[in-house]
Amino acid sequence: MPSYLVSRYQGWHATSYAENRAWYRRLAEEGQRPRSMIIACCDSRVHVTSMFGADQGEFFIHRNIANLVPEFTPDGDHHGTSAAIEYAVKNLKVAHLIVLGHSSCGGVAGCHAMCAGEAPELEEKSSFVGTWLNLLRPGYERVLELPAEQQIVALEREAVKVSLENLMTFPFVREALDADRMTLHGLRHDIGEGTLEQYDSDSDQFELI
Amino acid sequence: MPSYLVSRYQGWHATSYAENRAWYRRLAEEGQRPRSMIIACCDSRVHVTSMFGADQGEFFIHRNIANLVPEFTPDGDHHGTSAAIEYAVKNLKVAHLIVLGHSSCGGVAGCHAMCAGEAPELEEKSSFVGTWLNLLRPGYERVLELPAEQQIVALEREAVKVSLENLMTFPFVREALDADRMTLHGLRHDIGEGTLEQYDSDSDQFELI
Amino acid sequence: MPSYLVSRYQGWHATSYAENRAWYRRLAEEGQRPRSMIIACCDSRVHVTSMFGADQGEFFIHRNIANLVPEFTPDGDHHGTSAAIEYAVKNLKVAHLIVLGHSSCGGVAGCHAMCAGEAPELEEKSSFVGTWLNLLRPGYERVLELPAEQQIVALEREAVKVSLENLMTFPFVREALDADRMTLHGLRHDIGEGTLEQYDSDSDQFELI
């Protein structure tokens, strides 16, 4: 392992771990009981736990390119995102399911370029990134009518909305929501401004928190 | 959003964000430039950024159930994990690619139960979790000869090794490694003890850091 | 202090405290003037201030195991609960004195087990918990005639009633009530349902609010 990570890990073990050893041991013995699942982007600038003041044990976190959720497709293929959602909802019984999008998302920008025909390399069947970003194509259709300079931000919001829509195609998500066992939330974080906006399904708008 | 998360977010914005605004704005304007990609489990007890003393911008993080990587399969289907790896290696050109497993992993335990025929619900085609955990089946074959009480920990290590092996089937991963543009690491974290062990391919052993 | 609490505290200081600094300074200079005293359980799931929308300065709160009040016993020994009540009634002259019980109370369940002879460890003289829960033994006698499955909830209500009865043995409580300077209330909170029921001394029943 790179030595700078070894040093940092050792520092963590001598301080934060040492101070919280008792809690970490209990978490190890008794298992996790996270209150929320967060689906966020892999982007290195999105720091979920820091933003929500969390330490070990609070959030079950799935991160993929552009925080996308595919439709419910039980075809026997490997679906990592769907597996994480199934585990969180059915096994861990999380109380909140949160989709967290963000500004300056490389995945969203890539999807926009691809859909606009400006990124042929993403349209190749061999591009995992392009194939994955196809999940956001329905969002692209909905931002086309906007002025060009507004399309990217709008598509970042669509990445949250499309995921919320697709989540509703999972029977166990629907059931948990219908039975008031879980709530669903869509957020978009602005990295530069540090702000957070929340999707309101009644107004179909994102509103600043 | 739950109100306690709103309070915590607002606290973060007034402190950590406020103190680092200049850096966050640069990250927003200039884009991310993470040094490493980490593939970790969704488990709420695995706190990657805390353990490596990281803040915004350092780690491109993909998290899925049991930190698994499938084989290279460019079939035009959605592959979230493969997309994240492709983006990290080809676009972001990360210098280190790290697979981080952990103790008491619910996914690994589920895979063990499924392969032992004790979890028929995971073997159903409709189980996303079961289908996903099939990726670890080759690891199960390799721990079968061990005494029963050692199999789970051994399978947690296999979850790292299988992922490392599958990573080598990606041409762009191989190329980056061959050109010395990237290094590859496998780790397993013990949640209760706070320890970290590293896979050594020469000895085929995990060694405590 | 655990670092996650340091972060959260700093967030609070930069937001909630900063916005209310003038009020906090007045509270510090002029002293507290709480309108009510609440006697509640230590249980982490009973969130008194949240439920009553309170912030700094409104409630004088004593919390002990199972929200129990002992009888008036001025024997010169340390009586923390009686001291808190004396201070609230005589010095602070609170207008309302509220006993707040709750569902799934570990203390009440422990008392039930102890009285039923199923928890010998609590009957040992060295068990502070057992000795404390003896205060609720008169309540146990009164729920014995009920079907077994109703006894625990009934005993949770008795924990409120016994405390109200014992409060009436304090001369200064009686005086404040007789002089109409204070009112007395008994509540039971259901954690899962979020409901609140109030004791009505006329009907000797708890009624949903």
Place this chain on the structure above:
Amino acid sequence: MPSYLVSRYQGWHATSYAENRAWYRRLAEEGQRPRSMIIACCDSRVHVTSMFGADQGEFFIHRNIANLVPEFTPDGDHHGTSAAIEYAVKNLKVAHLIVLGHSSCGGVAGCHAMCAGEAPELEEKSSFVGTWLNLLRPGYERVLELPAEQQIVALEREAVKVSLENLMTFPFVREALDADRMTLHGLRHDIGEGTLEQYDSDSDQFELI
């Protein structure tokens, strides 16, 4: 119940409860698993959960006059504080035990007056408050040498230190500390300034966080 509390409770039920129903139900069904116990003063101006960004389920809270802990005295009498500590350490196995003192504490000021012979009413055997505050008398002896205007703040700090010392007389507290199953912390909160200082046993000083 006073109608303003009914209104606030109903508001809480329609908003915060409704949004978190799933979590509250799980807490009700599965029991509490608080990470920390906090021993704080009943004072209405000390808002523990707000300061630490907590919602239901995180802190097991005992509150008494002046956040005092008596010595270990297993004499078969009712000891509410000792019972709460026993339950937290032995049953709930909390990872952190935190004593939280505060500025402008009426109990501490009362103890100072009583020990200085200026509050004869507190010295009467029938005064629960005076008898309770006797627990802090050893602290009074230690602040006597200071200039008069520094004695009250020093005695507030002693209220934390005396409690920490007395906690060490409980065998199960000592055992949990020795076995690294728990950590112990002493804090003093300044209500007007919103600051928090932490006791450092090495330097025997309180240091600002």
